[in-house]
Amino acid sequence: MMNKYSIILFLVALTHVSCVQKKVEIGKVAIIPLPEKQLVGTGHFEINEGTSVTVETDAQMALANLFFDEFTTVSGWMPKVNIGGDGDIVFITEPTMAAEAYNLEVTPENIKIIAGSEAGFFYALQSLKQLLPVSFYSGKLQPNIVWGIPSVRIQDKPAFEWRGYMLDVSRHFFDKQQVKKVLDFMAESKLNRFHWHLADDQGWRVEIKSYPKLTEVGAWRMDYNTTDERISNWFGRPVQKPGEKPTYGGYYTQDDIKEIVAYAKERFIEVVPEIDMPGHAQAMVASYPEIGCVNSEKYVATGGVVKNNTLNPGKEETFVFAEKMLNEVMDLFPFNYMHIGGDECNKSQWLKDPDAQRRIKEEGLKDVYELQSYFIKRIEKIINARGKIMIGWDEILEGGLAPNATVMSWRGEEGGIEAAKMGHEVIMTPSNYCYIDLKQGHDDLEPNLGYSQLLLSTAYSCDVIPKGISEEEAGLIKGIQANMWTESISDWSKLTYMTFPRLYAIAESGWTSPRVKDWDNFTNRLQTQFLRLDKQGVRYAVSAYSPWIDHTGQGDNIEIALKTEVNNLDIYYTLDGSEPTMKSEQYSGNFKLNKSATIKARAFKDGQAVGYTSSMDFYVHKAAGVLNESPDLQKLTDLNYGKLNRSDPNWVSFKNGMDVTIKFDTLTAVKEVKFDALRFTIAGIYPPRNVEVHGSVNGMDFYKLGTVDKFEISSVQGRNEIPYEVAFDPVKVNYLRFIGKQINPIPKGHHMSGANAIILVDELVVE
Numbered sequence: 001m002m003n004k005y006s007i008i009l010f011l012v013a014l015t016h017v018s019c020v021q022k023k024v025e026i027g028k029v030a031i032i033p034l035p036e037k038q039l040v041g042t043g044h045f046e047i048n049e050g051t052s053v054t055v056e057t058d059a060q061m062a063l064a065n066l067f068f069d070e071f072t073t074v075s076g077w078m079p080k081v082n083i084g085g086d087g088d089i090v091f092i093t094e095p096t097m098a099a100e101a102y103n104l105e106v107t108p109e110n111i112k113i114i115a116g117s118e119a120g121f122f123y124a125l126q127s128l129k130q131l132l133p134v135s136f137y138s139g140k141l142q143p144n145i146v147w148g149i150p151s152v153r154i155q156d157k158p159a160f161e162w163r164g165y166m167l168d169v170s171r172h173f174f175d176k177q178q179v180k181k182v183l184d185f186m187a188e189s190k191l192n193r194f195h196w197h198l199a200d201d202q203g204w205r206v207e208i209k210s211y212p213k214l215t216e217v218g219a220w221r222m223d224y225n226t227t228d229e230r231i232s233n234w235f236g237r238p239v240q241k242p243g244e245k246p247t248y249g250g251y252y253t254q255d256d257i258k259e260i261v262a263y264a265k266e267r268f269i270e271v272v273p274e275i276d277m278p279g280h281a282q283a284m285v286a287s288y289p290e291i292g293c294v295n296s297e298k299y300v301a302t303g304g305v306v307k308n309n310t311l312n313p314g315k316e317e318t319f320v321f322a323e324k325m326l327n328e329v330m331d332l333f334p335f336n337y338m339h340i341g342g343d344e345c346n347k348s349q350w351l352k353d354p355d356a357q358r359r360i361k362e363e364g365l366k367d368v369y370e371l372q373s374y375f376i377k378r379i380e381k382i383i384n385a386r387g388k389i390m391i392g393w394d395e396i397l398e399g400g401l402a403p404n405a406t407v408m409s410w411r412g413e414e415g416g417i418e419a420a421k422m423g424h425e426v427i428m429t430p431s432n433y434c435y436i437d438l439k440q441g442h443d444d445l446e447p448n449l450g451y452s453q454l455l456l457s458t459a460y461s462c463d464v465i466p467k468g469i470s471e472e473e474a475g476l477i478k479g480i481q482a483n484m485w486t487e488s489i490s491d492w493s494k495l496t497y498m499t500f501p502r503l504y505a506i507a508e509s510g511w512t513s514p515r516v517k518d519w520d521n522f523t524n525r526l527q528t529q530f531l532r533l534d535k536q537g538v539r540y541a542v543s544a545y546s547p548w549i550d551h552t553g554q555g556d557n558i559e560i561a562l563k564t565e566v567n568n569l570d571i572y573y574t575l576d577g578s579e580p581t582m583k584s585e586q587y588s589g590n591f592k593l594n595k596s597a598t599i600k601a602r603a604f605k606d607g608q609a610v611g612y613t614s615s616m617d618f619y620v621h622k623a624a625g626v627l628n629e630s631p632d633l634q635k636l637t638d639l640n641y642g643k644l645n646r647s648d649p650n651w652v653s654f655k656n657g658m659d660v661t662i663k664f665d666t667l668t669a670v671k672e673v674k675f676d677a678l679r680f681t682i683a684g685i686y687p688p689r690n691v692e693v694h695g696s697v698n699g700m701d702f703y704k705l706g707t708v709d710k711f712e713i714s715s716v717q718g719r720n721e722i723p724y725e726v727a728f729d730p731v732k733v734n735y736l737r738f739i740g741k742q743i744n745p746i747p748k749g750h751h752m753s754g755a756n757a758i759i760l761v762d763e764l765v766v767e
């Protein structure tokens with residue numbers, strides 16, 4: 001039995017529970033891509049259990065339900081959606097508005113969503129979502145939040161009709177659920193073309209009923225996994241041997257594809273399938289060797305660059321195969337574009353293949369380039385017969401462009417310009433702006449993914465319409481696309497890391513008019529977007545907020561500069577290797593450094609650390625900044641040290657042995673020299689077998705100071721840095737000469753055996 005006191009306590013507890021304070025959270029106006037026009041008002045609109053939504057049609061009803069259903073997860077209820085009536089949030093059709101355009105008006109009293117098409121309503125809802133507080137993105141039940149949307153008037157429309165994202169699922173397979181997540185983040189960024197790279201040398205990914213071996217054989221390869229992101233193992237993958245059963249891979253059934261296409265459609269995304277040919281076709285050739293050439297590779301490729309992988313344009317059965325297969329593919333994809341690749345076709349097999357050679361003669365073709373063009377033109381007929389448009393990478397321009405083709409320009413902008421001048425439609429995906437498989441920051445701070453670099457600020461700076469074309473030609477440029485090649489992207493966390501935030505930069509170039517694009521404004525909005533990604537547990541890169549440590553000058557006159565891509569950050573640094581805080585030295589311009597130090601730098605914004613901590617062991621040695629005989633060699637003494645990456649520009653390469661002389665400003669006492677040589681044997685890069693160091697006062701008479709022999713080490717295969725150190729009795733010199741001998745020829749059984757070894761060396765450290 002309850003006594004008087006427990007009843008009172010119970011009642012107090014009850015009132016307490018029912019009065020749990022609800023907290024109003026109000027979103028920020030930080031929409032990506034930036035709307036054409038937006039005017040921020042005062043006050044906010046609150047979405048609560050009583051909020052009602054009025055739509056006009058069933059189609060709008062479906063859109064509204066898809067969107068407002070997300071409230072069920074985060075608040076436990078969803079606003080009521082009705083056709084007709086007098087709701088708090090109203091959909092209003094305005095037929096004069098352009099396709100995909102919308103207006104969004106939020107006041108404390110109501111929200112008006114105005115558009116001329118369903119796509120317009122959909123994009124308005126994407127903007128509305130970004131106006132909600134970041135907590136909305138957590139996907140967790142938060143019943144005590146009152147969802148506030150800031151007052152704002154938005155008028156918005158896209159700059160370009162093609163706003164794409166390409167995913168390569170051949171090099172690494174991403175399953176159906178992951179592809180749907182890709183479509184979700186595309187939709188949130190108002191992207192509308194999903195280019196699905198379904199076939200390449202390393203895997204075939206779509207069920208084809210008339211050619212079952214394409215998935216039985218072509219979808220599987222040898223592989224190994226590593227979780228170590230410092231290792232980029234694309235070139236070192238195990239090659240399949242007879243009798244071995246490959247287990248890495250996967251494919252989509254035709255039902256999977258239909259499900260994904262429908263999922264995309266619901267989000268106003270059209271899916272463009274790509275079957276890459278006649279090159280990049282090893283998975284096809286491994287499945288059906290009869291459509292390959294002489295010396296074809298037998299198995300699905302595992303990594304690296306594949307050479308004997310081309311379809312045979314000399315055989316009629318190749319075209320029979322292509323026609324049946326492409327028709328099955330086209331049956332699955334309602335959009336009126338079919339991408340056939342056409343890139344990087346290694347034509348050396350065609351030079352030797354009797355069928356290919358016969359075709360060249362019979363058709364009166366000039367060379368293998370015209371043979372590729374012959375192939376592509378026949379494939380175009382198959383596609384046009386279905387009323388569809390063929391797209392190819394810009395190599396389809398070589399040897400004569402197919403008459404109706406759309407060109408995807410990837411090797412810079414030139415292919416796009418040329419195709420537009422010829423009156424063809426173009427999609428811009430120049431690798432120097434749009435390849436999000438490349439590193440997005442300093443080598444030391446990034447995982448070892450991608451072979452080169454594309455910074456966020458560079459991606460943002462892309463002008464979709466290249467310079468030097470007429471207004472009419474500009475009309476043929478349909479838009480822009482981010483390309484996610486996956487040689488080094490083996491899992492979801494790497495995929496999102498490389499995608500974000502660069503995808504937002506490219507989405508903004510596709511959607512936002514170049515007149516209103518603004519880098520500083522973008523990076524401010526990005527910080528809110530990062531909070532949204534945090535709430536979803538999505539991994540992304542903050543590289544653009546991390547300091548780059550640069551230096552200029554020479555000798556004891558070295559100056560250090562700290563820079564970030566993002567402007568208006570506060571940079572703090574230390575010189576003793578400790579972690580910088582806001583109590584450390586604040587950077588206010590170049591500073592002098594005349595002794596060795598470990599510099600660490602970190603950027604802060606509004607009192608919060610942003611980006612990564614950059615670090616550099618700065619070793620000021622006697623030859624720092626001295627002049628070399630040629631400017632190319634200046635990199636040897638510039639205090640930028642080469643990294644374990646053969647494309648690091650700091651390495652200086654020698655094809656015929658190393659012979660370098662450096663000259664000091666004054667007579668200098670020296671007692672030791674050190675440097676590193678790169679071993680990267682798969683590319684024929686071997687460290688020198690022997691190094692001699694000579695000194696001179698007058699620059700003519702040199703005498704040997706010391707030597708080091710590394711024959712055994714230098715002939716080992718692998719990938720690492722080999723240190724060379726030569727110590728000698730102290731002397732005073734004006735000149736030092738370094739002579740390094742190659743291990744020539746590269747011994748039998750080694751990578752590139754028989755060839756001449758290349759030597760890559762960096763930083764000639766003199767003490």
Ligand code: TNX
Nearest residue numbers: 343344393410435437485486
């Ligand atoms: C070039 S772009 C390729 C792809 C690679 C990519 C890596 C293109 C049409 N071909 O096969 O995956 O570079 O960045």
